Amino acid sequence: MNKALGQFSDQAAPADAPRAPAFLVTLYGDVVEPRGGTLWMGSLIECCAMHGLSESLVRTAVSRLVGAGRLEGMRIGRKSYYRLSDAARDEFREASRLLFLPPPITEDWLFCLTETPQEADLPAPWVRLSPNVAIAPNREDVAPIDGVMMRARQLDGCGDLRSLAWEKWGLDKVSQIYEMFLERHRGLQERLDGDVVLSPEEALAFRLRLVHDYRHAALGDPRLPLECYPPEWPAEQARRLFVTIYVGLSDLADTCVGQSFLNDDGALLAHNVETERRVFQLKREIAAWDEYRLLTKHYTF
The missing domain is CATH 1.10.10.10 (Winged helix-like DNA-binding domain superfamily/Winged helix DNA-binding domain)
Structure with missing residues (x-):
């Protein structure tokens, strides 16, 4: 240097x-x-x-x-x-x-559901929860992917979202x-x-x-x-x-x-x-x- x-x-x-x-x-x-x-x-x-x-x-x-x-x-x-x-x-x-x-402040989620299992790599920040379900934070810069798109929020006190996020x-x-x-x-x-x-x-x-x-x-x-x-x-x-x-x-x-x-x-x-x-x-x-x-x-x- x-x-x-x-x-x-x-x-x-x-x-x-x-x-x-x-x-x-x-x-x-x-x-x-x-x-x-x-x-x-x-x-x-x-x-x-x-x-x-x-x-x-x-x-x-x-x-x-x-x-x-x-x-x-x-x-x-x-x-x-x-x-x-x-x-x-x-x-x-x-x-x-x-x-x-x-x-940006991200408050909820995008879900993508597909009828057939998918294995192709996803663009960040999308990740797969299962072969038929993918999830991403809902922000303006996150583009939708092929499938049925949905929005969701976690219900208070239901599940350990932090551990799931840390892993995925x-x-x-x-x-x-x-x-x-x-x-x-x-x-x-x-x-x-x-x-x-x-x-x-x-x-x-x-x-x-x-x-x-x-x-x-x-x-x-x-x-x-x-x-x-x-x-x-x-x-x-x-x-x-x-x-x-x-x-x-x-x-x-x-x-x-x-x-x-x-x-x-x-x-x-x-x-x-x-x-x-x-x-x-x-x-x-x-x-x-x-x-x-x-x-x-x-x-x-």
């Missing part, structure tokens, strides 16, 4: 380099997609070097993403540029909801990933609350690693109704940490983008409508927490 990241290695950022293909996905989602989707290969290489990824690893990862239809390349003179494919752009927009909008959705692993995120980044929040001074390059490096780790945790979370989780479930704490650090780093991080990142038209904008909208949404989320805390404090008897 670069020394710029190593100074906070104790609980502030993971010491090992991330996997290159997954990290490039994070980089495009956080920095490039809201600024048009195209980036010069040289900017990719320079940014990834801060995270211990060599030029050869980056080039290999780019080739794999091109082969998978996630990136599209073009060459102008001696320089290569890569942009998101249309399909990947749609995926990024959907994934950005997990990062920049408050998690592997919530022990989800919890571990959230806890790892908290362990890696809690120290950075403590330092940001102190008198630490970061350069724009360091701020962007930490924000990218923050997004990379939180995205991994949030994508694995099926976001079930609250009664499925124990009181110490770490998702809310992880969410608050992510939002607070992201907002705290963004001014400097976006300055680095404007100074160091190039596409085929020149320098990427440090700020635009989309990047400002993202930060505004997160600040509104913080404001809602503060308002709720004041209300509960005022009405506590």
Whole structure:
């Protein structure tokens, strides 16, 4: 890892380099997609070097993403540029909801019934209760599957829904990933609350690693109704940490983008409508927490 990241290695950022293909996905989602989707290969290489990824690893990862239809390349003179494919752009927009909008509150369930037993794999967060019955949390982003669709709520006091959810959705692993995120980044929040001074390059490096780790945790979370989780479930704490650090780093991080990142038209904008909208949404989320805390404090008897 670069020394710029190593100074906070104790609980502030993971010491090992991330996997290159997954990290490039994070980089495009956080920095490039809201600024048009195209980036010069040289900017990719320079940014990834801060995270211990060599030029050869980056080039290999780019080739794999091109082969998978996630990136599209073009060459102008001696320089290569890569942009998101249309399909990947749609995926990024959907994934950005997990990062920049408050998690939805899921209150009930979707059931799918089929006349004949089914064995095909289901899209997350659907799981099978039996060969003829599948279940998923009822949210706007959960698409129906083939079969007779129904909605349901658990009757109070009937059955152990928490144990069922823990088994079917592997919530022990989800919890571990959230806890790892908290362990890696809690120290950075403590330092940001102190008198630490970061350069724009360091701020962007930490924000990218923050997004990379939180995205991994949030994508694995099926976001079930609250009664499925124990009181110490770490998702809310992880969410608050992510939002607070992201907002705290963004001014400097976006300055680095404007100074160091190039596409085929020149320098990427440090700020635009989309990047400002993202930060505004997160600040509104913080404001809602503060308002709720004041209300509960005022009405506590």
